[in-house]
Amino acid sequence: MSKIKELREEAKRIEAEARSKLDEAGKASDEKRAAELEAEFDSLMDKRDGLVKKAERLERSDEAQREMEQLEERNERDQREGRRATSGPGAFDPQAAVTDEYREHFRQFLASGGDITAISGEARDALRAGFVRGEQRAQTGATGATGGYTVPTTLAAAINIAMKAYGPMYDEDVATVLNTENGAPITVPGIDDTASEAGAHTEGSEPANDNSGDVTVTKTDLLAYARSTPWIRWSFELAQDSGYSWEQILANLIAARTGRTANRLLTVGTGTGEPLGWVNAAAQGKLAASNSAVTFEEIMDLEHSVDPAYRSGPKVGFQMHDQTIKALRKIKNTNGDFIWSDGDVTRGVPATLNGKRVRFNQAMSPIGSSAKSIGFGDFSQYYVRKVGSPMIGVAREKFWPNLGIAGVVRFDGTLGMAGTIKYLEHPA
16 A cells, blocks of 8 residues: 555544544533543544645655656657757757756756856856756856856756645646746736626617727736745755755755745735735625634625636635634534535545635634635636746855855736635624
8 A cells, every 4th residue: 555545544534533523522411521522523633634734745746756757758858859950969959958967967066066167068068058948048147156047947847846835826726827938027907897788779779889888908917026035055065965866955945935935925915016915805705703713604605705607617715724724624504514524535535615625825814803714716816927937046155165055936926807706804
């Protein structure tokens, strides 16, 4: 049995045990015993969630490895095709894909402490090309604290995959992602024509010409806000140890810092000098009665505050903090059924609330005074703009004999159509 399957089956077993505790608590006549059973339920579900997260991390690691292997195969095939099309022996094809050889040159550059003069001429030529296929860009100086090179293709992919682990909003499966090669502003147009209908037509008459049929087009510009990590001090002994997986190490270091920031800004960003997060772009769908709890009726009101046109589709669902989910797991509908479903962890079936998918978002506020604790709607209407691939820079002198590594990502985000996502808010 694979480790992932073993973890998911154990999580499913614990989930069933936890449900039995909660059912028993509902039937208990002694309040103290009911409270004890609910505490046991919480403890078991925390253990279940830990197993699921561990399985998901292993799955992401396996997925990243598969994507890297597929990319390497594609790159090798493209490079073979490029060599056949090259006119002279040994000529450099700037469109050739990044290979293991390029990544080894990149590793040598880091192992040298970022000293371009300390590596071979072949490695210098490859690095100066600094390419990620289709995303070439000018770089700063080659040595010292200003040195920087485009991250090898497979490392860029690993960083993007790892960033998803820190929140849903950087994920193309949640939002609509626009990838661009440069940071020039792009416009997202929108039209809200939901209030317009066709009128009656009398034979021989002309359609009305009273401006009632005019269409108002809204425009939102997506910019390219840059976010960088602090310098990460890197041991030169570790840099020279070729036994380490450079791509995974750098992906973890950079993604851990940029990922949380990206998800937070795309969730609760103010739009002033940073992305406009969906929470601040959305409208209130329901004001809860309490600042410490949520009811089934309030969740239903939130869901139906969104127009039916935006309540179906692959990216429609709820988002909330983990602590909010913990509270909702205990709520039942009018038929006495739990409105929360953990899905089937053994088959990768996602958690749902009232039949709609739920995504954890730790950038959101948990239940509390004035908190916007639950979001619902069509998240495909939120546009995330990514510019190129993540980049890193290497500094030597200021950290000698060690070296420093820092990462930079550029992105923006905004809600394309008002009313497509709404939130439940608690009173002060």
